[in-house]
Amino acid sequence: MKKSLLTLLGVAAMSTTALAADVKPALVYGTGGKFDKSFNEAAFNGAEKFKKETGIAYRDFEPTGDTQGEQAIRNFASRGFNPVIAVSFAWTSAIEKVAAEFPDTKFVIVDAVVDKPNVRSVVYKEEEGSFLVGTLAGLASKTGKVGFVGGMDIPLIRKFECGYEQGARSVKSDIEVFQNMTGTTGAAWNDPVRGGELTKNQIDQGADVIYAAAGATGLGVLQTAADNKKLSIGVDSNQNHLHPGSVLTSMVKRVDLAVYNGFSDVKADKFTAGVLALGVKEDGVAAAVDENNKALITPEMQAALDKAKEGIIAGTVKVHDYTTDNACPK
Structure with a gap:
């Protein structure tokens, strides 16, 4: 019985580790710099909150031009990062393309709508x-x-x-x-x-x-x-x-929530695609x-x-x- 219990605990520990390994978050900012004290920094703060609460590290990238954004999104997806969050309407076309190429990866885009089964679009009023x-x-x-x-x-x-x-x-x-x-x-x-x-x-x-x-x-x-x-x-x-x-x-504008919730929902296996429109009421x-x-x-x-x-x-x-x-x- 003791051996059986130890075996079960071992399997549970392995399952928890495997689940955590499935969450490999990545964040691509809009142009303007991570520490703009505004839009991008709000996204950064959401990612930092997730990291502090869970101990799970994330990777991020600061594009200086439009082509770099698409390259970063594709690079993160190809390396198994999940979810990949793109913070800017500028990455709309990139998310449309890359989300189709990586149907098993979850994506979040902020300030734009992309109609794909693995994409959550977060827009604000x-x-x-x-x-x-x-x-x-x-x-x-x-x-x-x-x-x-x-x-x-x-x-x-x-x-x-x-x-x-x-x-x-x-x-x-x-x-x-x-x-x-x-x-x-x-x-x-x-x-x-x-x-x-x-x-x-x-x-x-x-x-x-x-x-x-x-x-x-x-x-x-x-x-x-x-x-x-x-x-x-x-x-x-x-x-x-x-x-x-x-x-x-x-x-x-709670961009931090879009990032924090995106990371957290994938971790908890609660990710949903579709459009989230957040205004005063929300x-x-x-x-x-x-x-x-x-x-x-x-x-x-x-x-x-x-x-x-x-x-x-x-x-x-x-x-x-x-x-x-x-x-x-x-």
Whole structure:
């Protein structure tokens, strides 16, 4: 009996080891760098949380161009990594191709939809989170003029801007909103100098709150706003701590959850393919309030924020999604 029990324990231990060996996570970032303090860094934080909790290491790669992204995704899949998570709409075509080549590998793509039986597509209702921070911007502005600096000029970033504009107009109907996009290539995500220049131009026109949705380029937006004693709004990660007292809030987009849950679900054999759309109701997007910005948020602003959030969850506040018709209501 003792021998039999030892044998069973040995088999159980081997089974656990085999299961753990099946989880060999990999992560491919978007261009702009792992430590952009924004989108990519949120993904990194999700992977680190998984590693800390499970003790399972992961591999990651920082592409500097579009071709490197596809090469990295294919390389990870061919070497038996599972799951492989691609953090950027830029890797849509790569995931479509590689997922078909490796049907037994699980893939996750963030910010795009790929219809494959082994792919989970995680998208966000950025318009909802941007509406919330736009509400705060509209109430915080003393000039009646606010700004937006986007990264790459694509419908996804226009979606941020449109939600922001709707939020600002919901509390101040005649507010003026300036907007600029940094560029039309992947380099637009990693140009803080240009981000600063665009911000200064908007400030010179009277903007006193500027929202950055531009990856590492946004660091230049936040810095320039702080230097000119204006308010800024961070994005993706909570950036309130970067310039306490100057960053009004951050539109937090839980990219970390997409990565953490992707790794964890494969480990637990609970992975499901299909589309996950995360908005305010799902805690996928939010306006960050913490010790770094609470002095900037007046009771009136907090009440307006709470009301907007409740309205979105209840369905009484409907935020237009720019990507449905490539237009923003005025």
